[in-house]
Amino acid sequence: MDRTNAREAADILREVVPQLEKRTHYLATLANVATLLGLLGTVSGLIHAFSAVATVNPAEKANLLAASISEAMNCTALGLVTAVPILIVHAFLQSKTTGLSDGLETAAIRFLNALAARQAARAQSRLELVQPTQQAKSA
Helix, strand or coil, X not given: CCHHHHHHHHHHHHHHXXXXXXXXXXXXXXXXXXXXXXXXXXXXXXXXXXXXXXXXXXXHHHHHHHHHHHHHHHHHHHHHHHHHHHHHHHHHHHHHHHHHHHHHHHHHHHHHHHHHHHHHHHHHHHHHHHHHHHHHHHC
């Protein structure tokens, strides 16, 4: 097998694989941001809840406390409802990308092995053609 062919196949794989993986990391980042925004909303709601307990008159405390806790729980739920499906899609696409990349590498290796076998067979047939003529000359 020619080393040039192997290098060319490796170069092609190095060009194709990054294009397959090009934007999948954005999904993971988006899922993380959604989770963090949900956490931020939760903290904000809890801050409102504690400030309502500390500063508001007793008649309004229950309503403000309930509204603030509701804000905190809704933000948590929204962050998770956003992040979980995005993480599932990310895992799916990452798996598909890995499968395609592995398939391309396997196909390239098989192709190079077939090419090497073909070149070896040609060299063997040339050698068989040359050997009888050399034996005839020596005889």
